[in-house]
Amino acid sequence: MVGLLSAFLICLLYVQVGGDDSPAVIAHGFQQDNGLTGRLKSSSEVHQSDVEPVSHLLSVLWTHQIREKSYSKILPGVAHDLIITPDMDVLEVLTGSKVPFPLSGYLFSDTIWSHIDERKISSRNVITGEKIYSNIRNGSFLMGSSREFLDSVRVIIDIVNGNKIQAIDLLSGKAVWEKTLASKIYNRPFYIDSLVYIANKDALFIYHRLTGEVLGEIAINGNINSELVADESNLYLAVENKGLVCIDLAENRVKWIFPFDNNSNFLIDILIDDQSIYFGDVSLFSINKITGQLNWSHGKAGGINVLKSDKLFLAGDYLLFYNNSLGEVYLSVVEKYKGVLRFQGLNSTIFSGGLTATNDGIIVEDLDYFEFLDFDQTNSILVGTIRGTICGIKVISDREK
Numbered sequence: 001m002v003g004l005l006s007a008f009l010i011c012l013l014y015v016q017v018g019g020d021d022s023p024a025v026i027a028h029g030f031q032q033d034n035g036l037t038g039r040l041k042s043s044s045e046v047h048q049s050d051v052e053p054v055s056h057l058l059s060v061l062w063t064h065q066i067r068e069k070s071y072s073k074i075l076p077g078v079a080h081d082l083i084i085t086p087d088m089d090v091l092e093v094l095t096g097s098k099v100p101f102p103l104s105g106y107l108f109s110d111t112i113w114s115h116i117d118e119r120k121i122s123s124r125n126v127i128t129g130e131k132i133y134s135n136i137r138n139g140s141f142l143m144g145s146s147r148e149f150l151d152s153v154r155v156i157i158d159i160v161n162g163n164k165i166q167a168i169d170l171l172s173g174k175a176v177w178e179k180t181l182a183s184k185i186y187n188r189p190f191y192i193d194s195l196v197y198i199a200n201k202d203a204l205f206i207y208h209r210l211t212g213e214v215l216g217e218i219a220i221n222g223n224i225n226s227e228l229v230a231d232e233s234n235l236y237l238a239v240e241n242k243g244l245v246c247i248d249l250a251e252n253r254v255k256w257i258f259p260f261d262n263n264s265n266f267l268i269d270i271l272i273d274d275q276s277i278y279f280g281d282v283s284l285f286s287i288n289k290i291t292g293q294l295n296w297s298h299g300k301a302g303g304i305n306v307l308k309s310d311k312l313f314l315a316g317d318y319l320l321f322y323n324n325s326l327g328e329v330y331l332s333v334v335e336k337y338k339g340v341l342r343f344q345g346l347n348s349t350i351f352s353g354g355l356t357a358t359n360d361g362i363i364v365e366d367l368d369y370f371e372f373l374d375f376d377q378t379n380s381i382l383v384g385t386i387r388g389t390i391c392g393i394k395v396i397s398d399r400e401k
Contacts, residue, residue, distance in 0.1 A: 054331050054345035057318070057396055058382065060352060062096030064089075064390040070119065072388030077113070078374035083383060084113055085390060088124065093374075093381050096392050101129035112151045112170065121156060123170045133170040142188045143267050155209045157189040157196050165189075165198055167212060177212030181205070190228040197235075199224045204237070218247065226268040226279070234289075236277060238268045244279060246292060256292030258285075269312040271319070278319055278336065280306035286339060296339035304332070304341065313372035315382050315395060318342070322369055331370065347386065350393065 064085070066072055071086035078084070082099060083091040090099040103126065113126040122134040140159045154170045165179040183200045190197040196209045201223050206216035226238035234255065235247040243259035260281050271278040276295055277287045283299035284306050298304035305323050306312070313320045318333050331350075333343035347370065348363040370384040375395075382393040 051341055051344050053349060054333060054343040055349040057333055057343045058331075058350040059394045059396060060350055060391050061381070061394050062392045064091055064096050066385075066388045066390065069388065075371055075373055075385060076383070076390055078383055081376065083373075083390065084126070088129070091390070093376050093383060093392060094379055096390075101127075103127050103129075112154060114151055114156055114170075116156065116158065121158065121168065123156070133168075133173055135173060140185070143186050151191070153191075153194055153209050157191075157198070157209065159185045159189070159198075163200065165207075167209065176210070179205075179207070179212060187224055187227065190230075192230060197228050199228070199237070204228075225266065225281075226270050229270045229272060231272055231289075236270050236272065238270065238279065238281070244270070244277070244287070244292075246289075258287055258292050258294075266308075267310040269310050271312060271314040273314065273336070276336070278312065278314065280309040280312050280321055282306060282309075284312075284319070284321065284334070284339070286336065298334065298339055298341070304334075308369055311369045311371065313375075313384075315372070315375040316377060316380070318395075320370075320372060329366070329369075 064083075066074075066085060067087050074086040076083045076085045078093070081093045082103070083093060085091065090101070090103065091097065092099060111126050112123055112132065114121075114123045116122075116137065120135060120137050123132040124130060125132060137158065138160065140162050142159060155167050155176060156170060158166045158168060160166050162184040163181045165181070165185070166175050167177045168174070169176045181198075181200050181202075183202055185198060185200050187199050191209070194209050195215065196207050198205050198207065199220065201220065203220050204218040204224075205214065206218075207213065208215055220239055222242055223240040224237050225240050226236075229236045230249075233249060235249060236244065237247075238244050238260075243257050245257050246255045247253070248255040266281070268279050268281055272289060275289055277285075277289050279285055279287075282305060283297050284304055285297045286295040287293065288295055298306075307322045307324055307329060311322055314336065317336055319336050320331065320333050322329055323332050324330070328346065330344045331347055332341060334341050346363070347365040347368070351365060365386060368387050370386045370391075372382060372384040374383045375381070376383075380395040380397065382395055384391050384393060
């Protein structure tokens with residue numbers, strides 16, 4: 001990763017997305033619908049097979065209530081089998097039990113525990129719990145979920161007045177550099193080590209977090225409808241009216257563009273594993289990460305219509321998401337390799353008790369969506385939040401059924 005990023009930053013990167021010199025869109029498995037818009041119709045859709053209740057796969061083991069109501073929409077951080085909550089609690093993934101400070105028995109490569117929401121910025125030492133920095137935030141509203149995160153760089157990036165980038169030194173509390181872009185910034189800053197990626201509708205900018213030096217600029221010419229996602233070789237993002245864009249970090253070029261079947265203008269989660277990329281934009285897609293070609297898709301013809309494209313999650317061999325079936329919102333699960341729908345059910349069916357009903361008898365948990373955070377492959381524990389409650393969820397194997 002470091003070697004590729006070093007090669008990436010030898011010179012300034014200027015890549016045009018969707019211009020005259022951009023690569024041809026990948027159309028494997030599709031039929032061209034409109035040569036002007038580039039919209040494609042899928043001919044590789046997966047259809048439903050027998051579907052089991054979602055409770056056959058998922059079971060809630062423990063819950064933890066976030067005490068501060070204003071933090072209920074902020075996602076915890078997960079590291080070393082520990083969950084770091086917005087309330088400054090540390091929980092064990094397996095049991096949900098609180099772990100006291102100091103966390104001396106854990107080896108953290110990143111020791112700064114940062115929190116940024118619509119109201120404030122704060123940081124603590126993750127080992128001792130000692131407060132490093134706290135201040136009222138006057139920054140802009142940004143798309144996507146706020147989340148606790150661990151870091152090793154003492155500079156945190158905030159967006160102020162819509163288009164102003166402000167780098168704050170957590171030790172001194174002072175701004176160490178500032179930049180003002182020509183258009184408004186909607187996406188949260190994305191960090192890779194000492195680099196920060198910031199996008200507006202014009203371009204994706206790469207800065208050195210400590211100095212503010214401009215290390216790259218990628219012309220976008222469209223609103224970015226996703227958070228940025230990277231692996232060792234590529235950077236992925238969804239651009240409105242263009243599609244899913246893959247940027248090769250080593251060769252400083254757009255590797256491929258996968259056009260959307262139907263552009264919803266919603267915020268899109270992009271998930272990656274060793275071989276594939278998964279995302280939902282009304283339909284659900286699996287794409288080969290190397291070639292940008294379609295593995296499979298789920299659309300209306302296949303019985304799947306993704307309701308919340310920013311609530312997609314990868315857990316082992318499964319993709320979890322929400323869709324509408326007969327007027328009800330269901331948590332749905334497909335196998336990631338072939339896209340077969342395996343499990344489906346209401347949120348309430350995976351809770352063993354403690355559910356809250358409205359006066360009409362409607363279960364409160366069925367009115368909202370899980371935000372899934374992390375999956376512990378070793379112990380098959382899924383971590384998620386719903387309505388200010390953090391949950392440890394067991395993924396039931398076939399042997400346990």
